[in-house]
Amino acid sequence: MGxxxxxxxxxxxxxxxxxxAETTVELLELLRRPGLSAEEMLGIRLYxxxxxxxxxxxxxxxxxxxxxxxxxxRSPLCSAANFAIPFRRMIAKKLFKKCGKNFSxxxxxxxxxxxxxxxxxxxxxxxxxxxxxxxxxxxxNSSALAEFVVIFxxxxxxxxxQERSYAPVVIEEFCKVxxxxxxxxxxxxxxxxxxxxxxxxxxxxxxxxxxxGSPAAVVRPRKNEGKMNEDLGHVWLADGAFQTE
Numbered sequence: 001m002g003x004x005x006x007x008x009x010x011x012x013x014x015x016x017x018x019x020x021a022e023t024t025v026e027l028l029e030l031l032r033r034p035g036l037s038a039e040e041m042l043g044i045r046l047y048x049x050x051x052x053x054x055x056x057x058x059x060x061x062x063x064x065x066x067x068x069x070x071x072x073x074r075s076p077l078c079s080a081a082n083f084a085i086p087f088r089r090m091i092a093k094k095l096f097k098k099c100g101k102n103f104s105x106x107x108x109x110x111x112x113x114x115x116x117x118x119x120x121x122x123x124x125x126x127x128x129x130x131x132x133x134x135x136x137x138x139x140x141n142s143s144a145l146a147e148f149v150v151i152f153x154x155x156x157x158x159x160x161x162q163e164r165s166y167a168p169v170v171i172e173e174f175c176k177v178x179x180x181x182x183x184x185x186x187x188x189x190x191x192x193x194x195x196x197x198x199x200x201x202x203x204x205x206x207x208x209x210x211x212x213g214s215p216a217a218v219v220r221p222r223k224n225e226g227k228m229n230e231d232l233g234h235v236w237l238a239d240g241a242f243q244t245e
Contacts, residue, residue: 135166
């Protein structure tokens with residue numbers, strides 16, 4: 001067993017056992033992010049905890065998991081995909097409301113409440129994605145978000161910024177949302193749909209369609225040549241890397 005595999009085994013044991021301030025500090029050292037004491041970890045509060053929905057939302061363990069997710073991106077091991085992708089998967093399985101098999105997440109993905117995120121099997125999220133999960137986000141089996149996609153699930157009143165509304169976003173099975181698209185609160189992207197790059201999606205996307213533009217509109221059906229589900233070949237990396245859990 002190599003050092004990467006050994007370190008993943010250590011991380012899995014600590015995360016499975018339930019993180020404490022002490023074991024979180026040990027994992028930070030494993031990530032080459034030393035310097036914090038267990039006492040300092042006990043005092044840390046996350047930015048989302050200061051948002052209206054964040055009061056008393058995080059348990060200590062959830063706080064440590066979220067902290068480790070972000071600290072990985074500041075670690076040299078972030079660039080080691082054979083460590084970083086499995087490590088994020090371990091965190092997601094404990095922190096997210098639901099995490100299916102073969103979840104793969106790249107670097108610099110930000111979310112506020114992992115507890116409000118549900119992902120199915122074989123979901124892939126590329127780098128730089130922002131998930132405003134205050135109102136809830138669901139991503140179905142074999143769907144993917146490309147680089148720098150933004151999903152919003154809340155909004156503000158124009159007359160009083162403190163008045164907020166929340167509505168979930170749902171990405172159904174076998175969908176693809178391409179680079180720098182934005183999905184607004186309450187939208188459902190239905191099964192096998194594609195959102196083209198740089199689109200702003202303000203209303204539901206019909207099944208098996210391609211939408212583009214700002215606001216996004218249907219331009220044609222998806223060119224799936226009669227294929228459905230697994231036959232669409234939603235394998236994200238060469239040789240199905242990280243999709244063999």
